[in-house]
Amino acid sequence: MLTTVLQQLINGLSAGSLYALVAIGYTMVYGVLRMINFAHGDILMVGAYLAFFGISAFMLPWWVSFITAIILTGFVGVLVEKLAYKPIRNASRVSLLITAVGVSFFLENLFLVLFGGVPKAFPIAPIFHGVLNYNQLYLPVVSIYTPIVALVLLYMLLYILHHTKYGMAMRSIALDIDTTSLMGINVDIVISLVFFIGSSLAAVGGILWSTQYPSINPLMGIMPGLKAFAAAVLGGIGDVAGAAIGGLILGIAEVLIVAFFPSLAGYKDAFAFLLLILVLLFKPTGIMGKELERKRF
Amino acid sequence: MKRLLFKTVLFALVTIFAIGYGVSKTYAASNTIKVGVVYSMTGPVASFEQSAWQGLQVAKEIMPTALGKKIDLILVDDQGDKVQAANAVNKLIYDNKVDAIIGPLISGNVMSATPIVEKAKIPLITPTGTNPLLTEGKNFISRACFIDPFQGKVAAIYAVKDLHAKTAALVIDSAQDYSVGLAKFFEENFKKLGGKIVAKTFIQTGESNFSAQIASLKPANPQIIYMPCYYQEIALFARQAREFGLKQPILAGDGAAEAALIKVGGAAVNGLTFTTGFAPEAIKTALGKKFEQAYQAKYHKLPDNFAALSADAYFMLVNAIDRAKSDNPIKINTALRQTKNFQGVTGNITLVNGNAIKPAVIEKVENGKFVYVTTINP
Numbered sequence: 001m002l003t004t005v006l007q008q009l010i011n012g013l014s015a016g017s018l019y020a021l022v023a024i025g026y027t028m029v030y031g032v033l034r035m036i037n038f039a040h041g042d043i044l045m046v047g048a049y050l051a052f053f054g055i056s057a058f059m060l061p062w063w064v065s066f067i068t069a070i071i072l073t074g075f076v077g078v079l080v081e082k083l084a085y086k087p088i089r090n091a092s093r094v095s096l097l098i099t100a101v102g103v104s105f106f107l108e109n110l111f112l113v114l115f116g117g118v119p120k121a122f123p124i125a126p127i128f129h130g131v132l133n134y135n136q137l138y139l140p141v142v143s144i145y146t147p148i149v150a151l152v153l154l155y156m157l158l159y160i161l162h163h164t165k166y167g168m169a170m171r172s173i174a175l176d177i178d179t180t181s182l183m184g185i186n187v188d189i190v191i192s193l194v195f196f197i198g199s200s201l202a203a204v205g206g207i208l209w210s211t212q213y214p215s216i217n218p219l220m221g222i223m224p225g226l227k228a229f230a231a232a233v234l235g236g237i238g239d240v241a242g243a244a245i246g247g248l249i250l251g252i253a254e255v256l257i258v259a260f261f262p263s264l265a266g267y268k269d270a271f272a273f274l275l276l277i278l279v280l281l282f283k284p285t286g287i288m289g290k291e292l293e294r295k296r297f
Numbered sequence: 298m299k300r301l302l303f304k305t306v307l308f309a310l311v312t313i314f315a316i317g318y319g320v321s322k323t324y325a326a327s328n329t330i331k332v333g334v335v336y337s338m339t340g341p342v343a344s345f346e347q348s349a350w351q352g353l354q355v356a357k358e359i360m361p362t363a364l365g366k367k368i369d370l371i372l373v374d375d376q377g378d379k380v381q382a383a384n385a386v387n388k389l390i391y392d393n394k395v396d397a398i399i400g401p402l403i404s405g406n407v408m409s410a411t412p413i414v415e416k417a418k419i420p421l422i423t424p425t426g427t428n429p430l431l432t433e434g435k436n437f438i439s440r441a442c443f444i445d446p447f448q449g450k451v452a453a454i455y456a457v458k459d460l461h462a463k464t465a466a467l468v469i470d471s472a473q474d475y476s477v478g479l480a481k482f483f484e485e486n487f488k489k490l491g492g493k494i495v496a497k498t499f500i501q502t503g504e505s506n507f508s509a510q511i512a513s514l515k516p517a518n519p520q521i522i523y524m525p526c527y528y529q530e531i532a533l534f535a536r537q538a539r540e541f542g543l544k545q546p547i548l549a550g551d552g553a554a555e556a557a558l559i560k561v562g563g564a565a566v567n568g569l570t571f572t573t574g575f576a577p578e579a580i581k582t583a584l585g586k587k588f589e590q591a592y593q594a595k596y597h598k599l600p601d602n603f604a605a606l607s608a609d610a611y612f613m614l615v616n617a618i619d620r621a622k623s624d625n626p627i628k629i630n631t632a633l634r635q636t637k638n639f640q641g642v643t644g645n646i647t648l649v650n651g652n653a654i655k656p657a658v659i660e661k662v663e664n665g666k667f668v669y670v671t672t673i674n675p
Contacts, residue, residue: 015506117338
């Protein structure tokens with residue numbers, strides 16, 4: 001029983017850190033633009049597809065392909081912001097939200113048209129192969145990498161936010177975009193950077209996701225996207241560390257519900273949204289959420 | 298200037314899409330028979346579509362006409378989704394005015410299409426929807442495949458007699474009527490044969506992380522795992538199960554019969570066995586041989602279960618139209634449901650209350666290929 005619970009906790013940690021990586025992107029965009037970027041899950045899919053094509057079509061070594069895919073996905077995020085969100089940045093929040101949903105559908109259908117709906121098998125890099133086995137405890141290598149990668153990236157991001165000029169600019173925009181631009185800060189570049197970082201993190205999430213569950217299709221981003229959104233809200237949307245913690249809680253809670261209520265296993269996904277509803281009802285600012293509309297990042 | 302460029306690009310895009318749409322839209326002449334096809338081009342079971350659609354096209358090449366009229370296939374995507382399946386059927390019946398419908402492929406989607414075709418009185422034949430409820434009390438639904446009570450029984454017999462299993466764990470996709478039904482019939486028959494179900498766990502279509510379910514199966518230590526789900530979930534489940542040290546043989550239903558199972562599952566699905574309606578090695582009829590040759594010539598591979606059953610659905614429909622001597626949907630339906638001893642690709646088919654009575658085959662994955670194991674008669 002103890003090994004089962006321990007095993008489940010490790011599984012939850014691994015799933016949770018994937019959600020965390022994606023949730024951070026949601027939270028950052030919300031922080032600066034006050035909008036939920038519903039296309040974020042599809043950016044994850046774009047990242048996975050780019051990595052897939054790097055390896056299978058261009059025969060790049062896996063790490064070159066991954067890094068290229070992560071950077072390219074960052075630029076896709078920037079492009080999306082420039083084309084879809086920037087022109088209506090001053091419009092109402094609802095317009096931004098609807099545009100984001102539109103972008104999401106556009107990306108899904110673009111990839112469906114380009115590459116078809118049939119799932120593709122994602123090639124797995126050699127270092128991600130294998131399983132470590134400690135008496136009855138099984139650790140697929142990738143489930144060890146995932147939390148480590150998530151932690152390192154989170155640390156880097158927090159460092160950028162709190163110890164660099166661009167980080168300061170981001171936090172400043174989050175507080176008041178108009179005043180920030182009056183201070184002589186190029187708001188456009190900073191927002192692009194936010195989208196670049198958020199989308200790159202989504203790409204990392206997408207690649208790790210596809211390595212763990214090696215089947216990719218153009219609609220693969222929907223569920224992780226929604227879950228990460230739930231995680232971001234759970235942690236307190238707008239708070240980077242909160243998003244990461246929200247992701248972990250969601251991952252572990254999901255796994256534990258299966259462990260303790262096996263007959264509810266089929267409703268694992270529904271559980272995430274139940275959690276989301278409860279949070280919105282009782283603590284709308286989320287776990288880490290301070291006073292609403294005050295603290296960002 | 299910028300604005301002008303933007304408008305020009307927008308205009309060009311809209312025009313291109315509009316032309317594309319116009320060209321792709323079929324303007325059927327009155328001397329054709331319109332057959333709607335509802336397949337999953339996208340979504341979690343999209344690989345089924347590929348085989349099924351290929352099979353359908355080869356079948357159409359072999360028999361392009363009925364009553365001397367050209368047959369027109371109108372394909373609509375159901376995205377593997379129940380709601381989309383209902384939309385697709387509505388569109389085919391009320392916009393395209395089809396005379397008959399082939400598909401959907403999976404039971405849950407057929408289920409959501411059923412009330413619509415019953416009301417419109419349009420015959421629907423599903424190539425692969427095996428859930429028994431699809432045809433129960435229905436007048437316009439038929440199928441080219443056997444039903445799950447039989448498939449579940451065959452699987453249980455195989456598990457006990459050939460795999461010598463006394464205990465089994467069930468992995469059920471709670472989103473699929475197919476999976477829930479098949480698991481139930483397996484359980485009944487497995488218990489009857491003296492077996493015991495020691496664990497049960499549930500998954501959902503489209504889910505990819507099964508670590509929690511696997512960890513919960515492990516302590517029960519079943520001798521086999523019966524997983525009547527679709528290939529995508531089976532492949533991912535098998536991979537993770539092997540990683541987590543679950544070494545038991547996995548037994549599945551015809552939802553596994555798709556090459557993508559091996560592509561995604563890799564070495565983890567080696568040794569996996571499943572019950573299905575068709576194996577190329579088991580072809581005995583003349584039509585079957587003709588189909589196999591034509592399919593191989595066109596796609597350079599052997600037809601699989603979905604290609605063969607999809608072709609059979611088409612052949613049965615054409616045969617029914619010829620026998621009905623009319624393209625009136627109600628007359629087609631009556632003839633279709635009276636199909637007797639039809640020598641299809643997958644064998645000798647007789648419809649009873651819309652259900653095909655025919656043998657099942659067992660296939661196995663061996664070194665990255667599907668290998669025929671045995672045929673079990675009803």
